[in-house]
Amino acid sequence: MHRLLPIIIFLLTTIALVGQPIISSDVLPRIGDTILMASDNLPENIAILGEGPNQSWDMMQLQSAFTQKIAIKKAKEKAKENLPFAQEGMLMQEMNGINNFFKSDGHSLKQLGSIGLDPMNMGVQTTTYYDKPLETFHFPLKYGMTAEQAGHFSFKVAVEDLPKAVLYTLPITPDSVRYRCSLTQKKEIDGWGTLILPDNTYDVLREKNIEERRYRVDIKVGNLPWQDITEGVDDPKMQVPQISQSYHFYSNETTSKVAAAYMKPNGVNPAVVNYTVSDPSSTMRTASNRPDIYAYPNPAINDVRFEFSNLKPSEYSLKIYNILGVVVMEEKHSLNGFKTVKLDVSKLRKGTYLYSLSDAKGKTIATRRLMVIRP
Numbered sequence: 001m002h003r004l005l006p007i008i009i010f011l012l013t014t015i016a017l018v019g020q021p022i023i024s025s026d027v028l029p030r031i032g033d034t035i036l037m038a039s040d041n042l043p044e045n046i047a048i049l050g051e052g053p054n055q056s057w058d059m060m061q062l063q064s065a066f067t068q069k070i071a072i073k074k075a076k077e078k079a080k081e082n083l084p085f086a087q088e089g090m091l092m093q094e095m096n097g098i099n100n101f102f103k104s105d106g107h108s109l110k111q112l113g114s115i116g117l118d119p120m121n122m123g124v125q126t127t128t129y130y131d132k133p134l135e136t137f138h139f140p141l142k143y144g145m146t147a148e149q150a151g152h153f154s155f156k157v158a159v160e161d162l163p164k165a166v167l168y169t170l171p172i173t174p175d176s177v178r179y180r181c182s183l184t185q186k187k188e189i190d191g192w193g194t195l196i197l198p199d200n201t202y203d204v205l206r207e208k209n210i211e212e213r214r215y216r217v218d219i220k221v222g223n224l225p226w227q228d229i230t231e232g233v234d235d236p237k238m239q240v241p242q243i244s245q246s247y248h249f250y251s252n253e254t255t256s257k258v259a260a261a262y263m264k265p266n267g268v269n270p271a272v273v274n275y276t277v278s279d280p281s282s283t284m285r286t287a288s289n290r291p292d293i294y295a296y297p298n299p300a301i302n303d304v305r306f307e308f309s310n311l312k313p314s315e316y317s318l319k320i321y322n323i324l325g326v327v328v329m330e331e332k333h334s335l336n337g338f339k340t341v342k343l344d345v346s347k348l349r350k351g352t353y354l355y356s357l358s359d360a361k362g363k364t365i366a367t368r369r370l371m372v373i374r375p
Contacts, residue, residue: 020053020192021203023250025107025139031090033072033255036277038064039095041340042305043273048247048261053143055193057206057249059259062198062273065294065307066338067283068095075101085112085129095274097310097337108138118155120179120215120237122166123313123336128155141205141250145189154180171232174219178226183213195249195258197275199282202251202258213242291365293318293357299371302346306355311335314360320345320370321354328353350374 029035040046040062047058075091089103089112098116102109110133118124134151156178159167167173191206215238218226230238245267249258259275277283292309306318313336320329320343328348333341349372356367 020143021205021252023139023141023205023252027250027252027255028104028106028109028139029072029090029092029102029256030104031072031074035070035072035255036280037068037070037095037274038062038066038277038283039068039272039274039338040064041272041307041338042342043261043270046261046270046273048263048270049268051191051206051208053192055191055206056196057193057204058196059273059275060196060198062275063296063305064283065296065305066292066309067277067280068309068338070094088112095338102136103133109136110134111136113153117313117336118157118179119153119181122157122163123334124157124161124163125313126155126157128153137207137248137250141189141207143189143192143205147187148185150182150184152180152182154178166235169233169235169238170217170219171229172219172221174221176220178218178220180216180218181213182216183211186210195251197259199277199279202249202253202276204249204251204258207248207250209246209248211244211246213244215242293355293366293368295355295368295370298369299373300345301373301375302344304343304345304370305340306343306357307338307340308335308357309338311337311339311365312359316360316365317358318343319356319358320348321356323352345370345372348372 043062045061050057070093073091075089076087085101089101091099091101093099096117098114100114101112103112111130112133113130114128116125118126119128131152135149156176158176159174162177188208189205190208195202195204216228216230217233217238218228220226245263247261251258254276259273261270262272264271289310291311293306295304295306316333316335318331318333319327322328351372353370353372354367355370357365359365
């Protein structure tokens with residue numbers, strides 16, 4: 001019996017490892033690749049939790065109006081500024097419209113910097129610099145692997161570009177502002193199994209990523225040197241660490257990630273899920289580079305999701321009109337890039353309506369038809 005025990009343990013271990021994928025460096029994005037992705041900004045009934053071997057994560061209920069084509073290009077082909085990081089490596093535009101610059105050594109992908117929405121989500125377009133390249137992932141990936149890394153980045157903002165709500169948190173009005181961030185990431189490949197998406201099922205490894213960010217703010221007045229005023233800023237985000245949690249799914253069947261779920265503060269429910277699209281017809285439209293809005297389901301009974309794409313940071317008005325041109329519903333939203341909002345139309349009479357989106361200057365982005373029906 002004592003001789004059989006090691007054999008039994010070996011067999012049980014072998015059985016547990018059957019089906020466990022090892023993700024190779026073949027999934028690294030390369031210049032010339034095009035990745036089809038979609039984003040659900042209001043995910044409901046999505047199963048994220050469950051770690052360990054032989055899991056099944058069901059994301060069949062994900063919804064998105066748009067399929068986005070993410071093209072991987074040479075960085076210098078797109079660089080409009082003389083940036084240190086824009087003359088090498090590759091450029092990948094993320095789901096939120098941010099242009100990220102990377103370099104690859106064949107086994108890992110390291111971020112050099114970015115151009116687009118600021119990392120603090122103030123609604124400011126800026127350029128972010130990393131002190132040294134930050135590794136986003138390293139291959140091969142195996143179940144049980146762990147990694148920890150630290151990084152630093154900074155970005156400057158002209159005072160006239162700062163939202164008033166942010167400017168009022170500063171103790172004095174400067175000529176320019178610089179934000180600095182120290183971050184740490186703890187990663188663990190904590191599970192493997194199958195991931196079910198709306199149009200496909202994949203064998204995956206799941207990576208749990210916990211990130212902590214600590215921000216500092218400097219101001220510059222006249223010819224004086226930069227001065228750290230963090231302690232005097234009336235903003236809780238500047239005084240305490242910002243901790244976020246996300247889950248990333250990898251498969252040998254796709255380029256880059258199969259899906260990425262960015263969690264709400266409770267760590268249980270996802271706030272946003274970006275996912276691979278293998279069949280573009282599983283979404284309603286293919287996103288262009290122009291600002292757009294799309295409503296679904298349409299016809300609608302109770303709730304309607306309005307999905308926005310490629311919007312510049314601004315205040316927008318979403319309006320619903322009846323056939324006489326009278327506004328029957330209106331909401332204002334601060335939008336940027338891609339976002340989804342849900343409206344309750346259960347109190348509207350059945351019939352034909354129009355919905356439109358306009359920016360802060362009153363310019364109409366798009367107008368389309370909405371049908372409301374009653375069972």
